[in-house]
Amino acid sequence: MKKIILLCILISFVFGTCMSTPTINRKLQREIFMECLKNTLKGTARTSSTNWDEIIWSCERASYRMSQTE
Numbered sequence: 001m002k003k004i005i006l007l008c009i010l011i012s013f014v015f016g017t018c019m020s021t022p023t024i025n026r027k028l029q030r031e032i033f034m035e036c037l038k039n040t041l042k043g044t045a046r047t048s049s050t051n052w053d054e055i056i057w058s059c060e061r062a063s064y065r066m067s068q069t070e
Contacts, residue, residue: 022068022069022070023068023069023070024064024067024068024069025067025068025069026067028066028067029063029064029066029067030063032062032063032066032067033059033060033063036058036059036062036063037055037056037059040055040059
């Protein structure tokens with residue numbers, strides 16, 4: 001019985017740790033996102049084709065990843 005309880009505690013600890021969501025620093029995310037858009041706007045002046053959906057999505061993903069704290 002003790003082994004089963006110990007196993008349940010161990011499993012809940014492992015899955016609880018693996019499934020935890022990261023904390024996002026929203027202020028930092030906003031700053032990174034805006035900086036990304038500013039830099040992208042400078043670069044798109046030299047090209048003839050711009051896909052704004054892709055640009056915004058890329059900046060969003062980059063800012064999300066870079067603003068994660070543990």
